[in-house]
Amino acid sequence: MDRNPRGDKLQPGPADSAADQWIRVLAHRQKDAPATVASVIERFDAAGVTPNQVASHLEDGGDRLYAAASSGGADWAVEFGGERAVALLAAEVSTLMSHLVARAASVRSVCIGALLDEYSAVTVASAIGVARQKVYELARPSVDPDYLTTTPWRNHE
Numbered sequence: 001m002d003r004n005p006r007g008d009k010l011q012p013g014p015a016d017s018a019a020d021q022w023i024r025v026l027a028h029r030q031k032d033a034p035a036t037v038a039s040v041i042e043r044f045d046a047a048g049v050t051p052n053q054v055a056s057h058l059e060d061g062g063d064r065l066y067a068a069a070s071s072g073g074a075d076w077a078v079e080f081g082g083e084r085a086v087a088l089l090a091a092e093v094s095t096l097m098s099h100l101v102a103r104a105a106s107v108r109s110v111c112i113g114a115l116l117d118e119y120s121a122v123t124v125a126s127a128i129g130v131a132r133q134k135v136y137e138l139a140r141p142s143v144d145p146d147y148l149t150t151t152p153w154r155n156h157e
Helices: 018-025 034-046 051-059 063-069 076-080 083-118 121-128 132-138
Strands: none
Touching (some): 063 076, 083 132
């Protein structure tokens, strides 16, 4: 599959097969075992949730789900397919956010490793606001290539 980082969109197009759509929408699960991803897809299918719906909620970071849940309305989940669908959607938003947190930590690790080449651990710790002992723990000088290259909500030009 060819990638076009400035033109790729994680939201599926109408011509894609269902499997292609799920692969694109669940790109943040690339480190998960294929059986794990397959069971996630099965649960979404069983709840009547489509790849487009998942992509939509990943794009807004769960904003609409949160707004509806916090509204206090009696049947707020119906609009999104019911409580089961909402639980699955919210879990997927959480999974994406966990992936992005790990990606950011990877970037930070590379920077800390580079800083340690020039400065003492005490200086680096003070500059980034962590304990000296934590600096060595945080320094891992490589970015994992299995992280998403773009976020679902970002339109790269």
